[in-house]
Amino acid sequence: MAKSVLAVDDSKTMRDMVSFTLRGAGYTVVEADNGVTALKALQGQKVDVIITDVNMPEMDGITLVRKIRAQPQYAGTPILILTTESDQSKKDEGRGAGATGWIVKPFSPEKLLQIVAKVCP
Amino acid sequence: MTEDQSYDLSRFKATYFEECSELLATAEETIARLQEGTGSDDDLNALFRCVHSIKGGGGAFAFEDLVHFAHVFETSMDALRSGRAQLTPHVADILVRGNDVLGDFVRAAQEGTTLPADHGAEVKASLASIISGERLPVDQAARPAPMAQPAAAAPVQPGFATWTIRLVPAPTLLKTGNDPLLMIRELASLGEMKVAVDRSRLPGLAEMDAQMAYLAWTFTLVTDQGRTAIEDVFEFVAGDSAEVSIEQIGQTVDAEEGDGWGLFAPLPPTPELTPSPATTAPGSTSAAHPAVVASPPRGGETGAGGIHTSSIRVDLDRVDRLVNMVGELVITQAMLGQQASGFSIESHPELVQGLQELSHHTRELQESVMAIRAQPVKALFSRAPRLVRDLSAKLGKQARLVMSGENTEVDKTVIEQLSDPLTHLIRNSLDHGIEMPDERVANGKPAEGTIHLGAEHRSGRVIIEVSDDGKGIDRRRVLNKAIEKGLVERGTPMTDEQIDQLIFAPGFSTAEQVSDVSGRGVGMDVVRKNIQDVGGRVVVQNIPGQGARFILSLPLTLAVMDGMLVAVGNQRYVLPLTNIVESLRPTAQQARALVDVGDVLTLRGDYIRLLRLHKVFGLDNAITEFTKGLVVVVETEGGDRIGLLVDELLGQQQVVIKSLDSNYRPVEGISAATILGDGRVALILDVGALRVMGERVSQAEAAAAAQAAE
Amino acid sequence: MSESNIRQFISFTIGDEEYGVDIMAIREIKGWSITTELPNTPAYMRGVINLRGAIVPILDLRSRFGRGVTDASPRHVIIVVAVGNRVAGILVDAVADILAVSSDDIQPVPQLEHVATGFLTGLVTVEGRMVALLDLDHVFAFDEMGINDTEAAA
Numbered sequence: 001m002a003k004s005v006l007a008v009d010d011s012k013t014m015r016d017m018v019s020f021t022l023r024g025a026g027y028t029v030v031e032a033d034n035g036v037t038a039l040k041a042l043q044g045q046k047v048d049v050i051i052t053d054v055n056m057p058e059m060d061g062i063t064l065v066r067k068i069r070a071q072p073q074y075a076g077t078p079i080l081i082l083t084t085e086s087d088q089s090k091k092d093e094g095r096g097a098g099a100t101g102w103i104v105k106p107f108s109p110e111k112l113l114q115i116v117a118k119v120c121p
Numbered sequence: 122m123t124e125d126q127s128y129d130l131s132r133f134k135a136t137y138f139e140e141c142s143e144l145l146a147t148a149e150e151t152i153a154r155l156q157e158g159t160g161s162d163d164d165l166n167a168l169f170r171c172v173h174s175i176k177g178g179g180g181a182f183a184f185e186d187l188v189h190f191a192h193v194f195e196t197s198m199d200a201l202r203s204g205r206a207q208l209t210p211h212v213a214d215i216l217v218r219g220n221d222v223l224g225d226f227v228r229a230a231q232e233g234t235t236l237p238a239d240h241g242a243e244v245k246a247s248l249a250s251i252i253s254g255e256r257l258p259v260d261q262a263a264r265p266a267p268m269a270q271p272a273a274a275a276p277v278q279p280g281f282a283t284w285t286i287r288l289v290p291a292p293t294l295l296k297t298g299n300d301p302l303l304m305i306r307e308l309a310s311l312g313e314m315k316v317a318v319d320r321s322r323l324p325g326l327a328e329m330d331a332q333m334a335y336l337a338w339t340f341t342l343v344t345d346q347g348r349t350a351i352e353d354v355f356e357f358v359a360g361d362s363a364e365v366s367i368e369q370i371g372q373t374v375d376a377e378e379g380d381g382w383g384l385f386a387p388l389p390p391t392p393e394l395t396p397s398p399a400t401t402a403p404g405s406t407s408a409a410h411p412a413v414v415a416s417p418p419r420g421g422e423t424g425a426g427g428i429h430t431s432s433i434r435v436d437l438d439r440v441d442r443l444v445n446m447v448g449e450l451v452i453t454q455a456m457l458g459q460q461a462s463g464f465s466i467e468s469h470p471e472l473v474q475g476l477q478e479l480s481h482h483t484r485e486l487q488e489s490v491m492a493i494r495a496q497p498v499k500a501l502f503s504r505a506p507r508l509v510r511d512l513s514a515k516l517g518k519q520a521r522l523v524m525s526g527e528n529t530e531v532d533k534t535v536i537e538q539l540s541d542p543l544t545h546l547i548r549n550s551l552d553h554g555i556e557m558p559d560e561r562v563a564n565g566k567p568a569e570g571t572i573h574l575g576a577e578h579r580s581g582r583v584i585i586e587v588s589d590d591g592k593g594i595d596r597r598r599v600l601n602k603a604i605e606k607g608l609v610e611r612g613t614p615m616t617d618e619q620i621d622q623l624i625f626a627p628g629f630s631t632a633e634q635v636s637d638v639s640g641r642g643v644g645m646d647v648v649r650k651n652i653q654d655v656g657g658r659v660v661v662q663n664i665p666g667q668g669a670r671f672i673l674s675l676p677l678t679l680a681v682m683d684g685m686l687v688a689v690g691n692q693r694y695v696l697p698l699t700n701i702v703e704s705l706r707p708t709a710q711q712a713r714a715l716v717d718v719g720d721v722l723t724l725r726g727d728y729i730r731l732l733r734l735h736k737v738f739g740l741d742n743a744i745t746e747f748t749k750g751l752v753v754v755v756e757t758e759g760g761d762r763i764g765l766l767v768d769e770l771l772g773q774q775q776v777v778i779k780s781l782d783s784n785y786r787p788v789e790g791i792s793a794a795t796i797l798g799d800g801r802v803a804l805i806l807d808v809g810a811l812r813v814m815g816e817r818v819s820q821a822e823a824a825a826a827a828q829a830a831e
Numbered sequence: 832m833s834e835s836n837i838r839q840f841i842s843f844t845i846g847d848e849e850y851g852v853d854i855m856a857i858r859e860i861k862g863w864s865i866t867t868e869l870p871n872t873p874a875y876m877r878g879v880i881n882l883r884g885a886i887v888p889i890l891d892l893r894s895r896f897g898r899g900v901t902d903a904s905p906r907h908v909i910i911v912v913a914v915g916n917r918v919a920g921i922l923v924d925a926v927a928d929i930l931a932v933s934s935d936d937i938q939p940v941p942q943l944e945h946v947a948t949g950f951l952t953g954l955v956t957v958e959g960r961m962v963a964l965l966d967l968d969h970v971f972a973f974d975e976m977g978i979n980d981t982e983a984a985a
Contacts, residue, residue: 010170010174011140011174011177011178012136012140012434013133013136013137013140013174013177013178013181014174014177014178014181016133016136017130017133017181020132020133053177055169055170055173056170057166057167057170084173084176084177084195091383091385092283092341092370093341094385095370095385096283096285096315096341096370099385100384100385101382101383101384101385102382102383102384102385103381103382104381104382105177105180105181106177106178106179106180106181106183107181107381107382109130111381111382115382118384119384449884452884692867692868737870738870738871739870739871740870779884779885779886780886781869781879781886783886783916783917784879784885784886784887784888784917784918784919785869785879785886785888785917785919785973786973786974788869788870788871788872789871790870790871791869791870794867794879794886796881796884796886800881801865801867801881802866802867802878802879802880802881802886803867804867804869804870
């Protein structure tokens with residue numbers, strides 16, 4: 001069965017590119033534009049990997065990671081946060097919140113697929 | 122999955138630039154608020170995110186110049202939103218310029234042009250100065266700072282480190298007189314701390330012993346105090362009464378790292394975990410165990426990718442097609458209705474009822490579809506404050522802008538088309554309307570002029586108003602100018618209103634009117650044309666000395682309208698239902714011809730000018746006497762009433778508005794066309810224009826009568 | 832030499848005269864249907880019709896040339912053409928022929944008295960007949976038409 005990914009980013013361009021890349025590789029992609037809508041999406045279905053931006057309105061990515069980890073069924077789900085190059089504190093916060101790893105924006109489609117495959121083979 | 126090295130991301134460019142345009146507009150609005158002092162922390166965050174998103178996308182397409190500039194902008198926004206830098210009026214000005222330059226880079230990226238290498242360098246330096254409070258050498262601020270550099274961007278400053286501390290008290294901890302709360306407080310005093318509690322050992326209420334310690338905690342602490350200080354907090358309990366682990370997490374403790382990515386591991390125990398049978402031990406997030414995740418049942422998968430957003434972006438083309446289809450549906454439904462008009466509810470109950478329901482559903486569908494394209498007029502008004510500010514400063518005048526009805530909804534196309542005309546009207550107000558401060562004061566006005574920009578829905582249309590309390594339009598000058606330009610013959614009798622309307626005449630703008638500020642070559646005639654192109658009209662109400670009001674009246678929905686079909690001679694016309702006040706067959710006393718005025722209807726004490734449509738349109742076979750036909754009293758947007766003589770009313774129906782001038786050209790008195798149930802074209806009457814035509818006819822007749830009397 | 836530009840035209844008649852329209856401009860050909868008149872327009876503007884949902888103006892070519900108003904009947908023909916961004920129709924008596932003409936054979940229009948020469952782009956002789964080629968832009972110069980336009984005495 002195809003792996004499913006939840007892609008969370010308030011930029012539609014980003015969402016489009018991530019979805020396009022992942023769907024092209026056979027993943028099912030669910031999109032959300034901020035933490036609140038992301039949590040709602042998770043209520044309706046289970047995903048295998050979560051990729052989220054950190055800077056979003058309503059609920060930022062770090063808080064989202066924390067809330068996702070608070071749900072038992074997502075205790076072990078790989079969560080990747082998308083950061084900007086110099087954002088060390090966000091990385092630390094992500095780590096503290098329970099994220100699995102990080103990817104720096106902008107990233108190439110190949111890199112995205114590589115990392116997603118790594119955390120979710 | 123392809124091995125293709127060149128993923129073609131260019132398909133996303135359109136979306137990206139669209140997004141940029143929205144973000145830049147939002148940013149401008151936000152900055153305006155910040156400048157005025159009505160901004161909030163949310164605004165700072167929102168502005169950060171705008172720049173962040175533009176930069177992120179830009180990076181994906183390798184728009185290097187854009188990214189470099191955006192990076193500095195983003196970093197300065199980060200400093201502002203986190204409080205490290207202060208938002209002063211000076212800083213706000215820098216943000217304004219920063220946003221402008223950002224827009225330049227976006228546009229250049231979109232058009233594929235390159236800006237000069239030092240474009241925006243000054244602004245970039247100013248932005249950088251926000252970050253550090255001093256002027257940084259431009260280069261240093263311009264490059265996205267690599268991780269290792271303790272650059273201003275990294276909030277964990279030199280000397281500070283981040284620690285993960287785990288405290289698992291032995292159940293008997295409390296009996297030793299140690300209070301976890303005190304330890305926690307002490308730890309918190311060392312720096313910035315976040316706490317996560319682990320309730321996994323907490324038993325049910327029945328089994329709980331109030332003197333036992335069940336909770337455990339994980340702290341994330343940023344402090345410059347060093348490990349020893351942390352250890353000291355737990356000196357009495359570590360090892361004996363509690364398990365304490367202190368671990369520094371920092372830049373390099375990544376299990377795996379690549380170019381631009383990394384995995385955190387080992388992860389601290391995740392908070393609030395109730396171990397559940399379906400998962401393995403908490404914290405096993407390393408790459409090898411994703412299979413675990415699959416075991417809880419997958420409920421409710423929504424298939425190939427649901428999108429959960431609160432809004433969805435759709436190509437305008439698709440919406441247009443949808444609008445057209447709904448329009449055609451309305452026509453077909455009207456045709457069916459007409460075909461079935463011979464059937465009564467007794468003879469064909471289901472058919473008649475079904476058609477009634479169809480009509481109802483069609484109307485609802487049409488309203489919903491129209492609402493899709495409707496947007497608050499706020500988008501149109503957003504540039505006005507800055508325009509007024511900049512322009513009044515430039516002209517040395519004082520003016521403030523008051524806006525109302527920004528949430529009034531208007532079709533998206535209308536907003537796009539009205540942007541230029543509205544800008545021109547505001548400029549015009551400032552340039553020619555509002556006087557210099559001393560002149561105003563000398564005339565007993567406040568030194569500061571007021572420009573009012575308002576929008577509201579009224580009788581089925583959207584009314585947008587631009588008014589000022591300036592000196593109004595000088596009628597004598599306008600008339601002279603018009604005579605000079607050959608637009609009017611000297612000696613032609615004209616009402617004040619007709620003189621005012623002359624400013625819209627083609628060719629009216631003169632070198633005097635067209636100042637550097639209002640823009641060369643953009644006359645009021647172009648403004649009016651733009652407004653007419655979206656099916657609207659504009660009139661001016663002028664009070665010399667006190668000000669001028671420009672009233673734009675626009676259709677609410679561009680495509681469908683409720684109309685009343687009327688017959689005049691052999692022709693059928695449609696009157697917009699929203700214009701109709703009432704209809705009657707007047708008595709001889711009610712409808713009379715008055716000297717110098719023309720035909721007039723007396724109705725409940727009011728005098729209403731009458732108009733013979735057959736005369737205005739040159740039609741044969743029509744009823745020519747008011748008492749033998751029907752007079753339909755209609756009201757124009759300006760509030761004037763006239764009575765139209767028609768042969769009979771043929772019934773009310775919804776009509777789809779079709780443009781006449783896309784294939785032909787505007788016809789006076791006609792606003793558009795429609796297709797009736799029998800497939801024939803019917804013309805939709807323009808009540809406002811009819812009023813003007815009627816006056817012309819009356820004036821001509823009065824002049825002819827005067828001549829005949831000589 | 833012999834492969835010079837071949838252009839195709841559809842020719843039609845107004846009374847005894849034959850005119851041609853570039854085939855590339857033609858959208859469709861249909862029979863006359865009753866138009867809805869537009870008020871205060873010249874006599875040659877017959878009005879508008881509904882062409883599959885679009886409002887299309889119909890010009891009476893005979894009247895446009897100043898030869899009087901056509902007494903339209905279902906046997907008359909409307910040729911729907913595209914002119915710039917517009918779609919419009921001309922009312923003619925009947926369709927005549929499809930012509931393939933080499934552009935070398937198209938002659939400039941001399942100053943003739945009874946033909947409204949401003950509306951033509953050229954003349955060509957086909958099988959002994961003279962066909963006048965229409966300049967559609969000129970024929971349909973709507974923006975230049977006055978309200979009380981009359982082309983010569985009707």
